[in-house]
Amino acid sequence: MKMRQAITQVAIMVALLAAMLTGMPMSAGAQGWVPGNPSYYNGVAVQGQCVVFAGNYAAQVLGEPIPSIGQFHPYNGHSGDSQASDSDGAHWIWDDLRLQPAHTQRIANDGTSYPQSQDIVVWSSSVGLGYGHIAIVCNDPTSATTVQVVDSNWKSDEKGLLHALSGLNNVLGWFRHSSQGAPPNPTCAFTNPAQDGVQVTSPITVSGTDGDPGSTVAGVKLFLDGAGTPFATVSNPGPTWSASFNPAGYAAGTHTVTLTVTDQAGATFSCSRAIMITGNPAGSIASPSSDGAVVSGLTTISGTDGDSRSAVASVKLFLDGASSAFATINSPGPAWSVPFNPTYCLPGSHVITLAVTDAAGTTFQAAQTIAIRHIVCDLDGGGTYDMLAQNSATGEIAYWLTNGYQIVTAGTIATQSTDWKVVGSPDLNGDCHPDILVQNAATGEIAYWIVQNYQIVADGTIAMESTDWQVVGTPDLNGDGKPDILVQSKTTGEVAYWILQNCQIVANGTIAFEPTSWHIVGTPDLNGDGHSDILVQNVGTGEIAYWILTGTTITGDGTIATEPLQWQVVGAPDIDGDGRPDILVRNTQSGDIAYWLLTGTTITGDGTILAGEPLQWQIAGMH
Secondary structure, three states, X not given: OHHHHHHHHHHHHHHHHHHHHHOOOOOOOOOOOOOOOOOEEOOEEOOOHHHHHHHHHHHHHHOOOOOOOOOOOOOOOOOOOOOHHHOOHHHHHHHHOOOOOOOEEEEEOOOOOOOOOOOEEEEEOOOOOOOEEEEEEOOOOOOXXXXXXXXXXXXXXXXXXXXXXXXXXXXXXXXXXXXXXXOOOOOOEEEEOOOOOEEXXXXXEEEEEOXXXXXXXXXXEEXXXXXXXXXXXXXXXXXXEEEEEOOOOOOOEEEEEEEEEEEOOOOEEEEEEEEEEOOOOOOEEEEOOOOOEEEOOOEEEXXXXXXXXXXXXXXXXXXXXXOOOOXXXXXXXXXXXXXXXXXXXXXXXXXXEEEEEEOOOOEEEEEEEEEEOOOOOOOOOOOOOEEEEEEOOOOEEEEEEEXXXXXXXXXXXXXXXXXXXXXXXOXXXXXXXXXXXXXXXXXXXXXXEEEEOOEEEEEEEEEEOOOOEEEEEOOOOOOOOOOOEEEEEOOOOEEEEEEEEOOEEEEEEEEEEOOOOEEEEEOOOOOOOOOOOEEEEEOOOOEEEEEEEEOOEEEEEEEEEEOOOOEEEEEOOOOOOOOOOOEEEEEOOOOOEEEEEEEOOEEEEEEEEEOXXXXXXXXXXEO
8 A cells, every 4th residue: 555655656746747847738736836935055045046047947948837746755666676765756756767858868977977057957865765856956067066956856845945966976867958058049050041152143032040949039130241230130030030132232242141049038149151242244235225226337236234243254246146246345344335337237127136144154145126227338428339449540549429320429539659559448447438458569568548538547558468469359258247358369360368357367268269260350248148259250251150158168159141341340339229239340442330230140120320431440449
């Protein structure tokens, strides 16, 4: 009977202790811990702050104030031992029942360590027979001899007392919360960005966790670069949280995001993460400013990346989906501009695509549709071709302005030595007005004259070549929108090219070897692919033929007509303004200047521009 009663009392004690340590609801009969009158330990009043702390701790961590268990004194039934004299309540709890709440660590007293502040200690009033005690360490021990506990023992007249557990001789062990604190401290941690140096170009979600579900977080705040005001605040976030961060308005470069986590007691824990703010190039075309803009001559295409924080590595512009860019700018900065010459484009709708590549290699694209109205980069900007004529007797170089079918104005540009022969009128400086290419028949020197307002304003030398090489055209052979030079050997018939950059030869090659009877007489775009082809005439037979070029390779040919030998082709301008080349011819007997209208490579009309022009006036160029 006595044994059964003792076991019943122990069962009640264990249930109460489990409720106390795990935070399970107490039974209706369990009373909250109400400290009694001040007690004394070595003459010092100890009921007070330490006792109140113990009660608060129990309420926060265990979920219930320390219960008043009463005067339970188990003294029989120690497992495996028939002698009642060597058992007490502490051994029942610690040895036989092996109680360990899920959120605690069970630490046995092995004589090598000692409890820490806020540990729950299981101890006995004596080594042998004695009362079992459950107590909370309320000081900050520095050794096994300095541990002090506030008691919630099983004897009601001792609860709330301060005890010194000198040497821990009667202590069986202690329970410690898994975070080794009460309440556990929040852990300051980022989950996004997950590491330092993450590149941020657009709004992101910054997130984190306190890392300890037992902690109670009151608030989370996020600061940038030590600012006094947080850019985000989350109140009562729970164990995980997130907030939005928008990098707009912040300078490019490395920035520090600082996270502060505050617990219910007001303690703050901080950590930080370094981020790299950059901008995405916007890839916008500023000019032309809208789709459908009419481009009728040399124009400037400009744009901006729209975000001064971005690092733009290059800007490229493509026309109508071409694989090769017609303009490239490396390291352009936030704004850029390039010239665009529509001379080699057919009239109609065209798409300019902008590709902006940032320093990381990411490309952003934008497109603009433009309407190209056909225009010749002519002398007066009137939109129709003009001609240069040279007097072989006096060296005078004149201009003839046309309306397409008639010469309407004429004037003199310069008078030079008759050794200098005009061999072309390309736009060498990109102003959409023709300049003059000349070759010295005596020395072979090839030079240029820059023309503005019908006056020569600059000049220079391109090359010194054998007089055997004759300049026969100035097409754009590499697709950069700028003229190159086509030459032909008078002795071998070889047709070669020189690629120009800034009026300097940077590359050369051979296109074909042809009989010397075939003379190159023009370089129009005959198949409408936006690239120059070659028009040739046989001076022995009068046959007029064409060579279709892909780059600098002949990929097709054919015959346009065979005419009497006195009719010599002198150019291939657009006579009727349809955006396609026609043919201009000169009669070497009468001096007449006439035209043949072409549809593709078929003559569909003809007429006379000027009749009976003196033969010393030779047509030397047109643009």
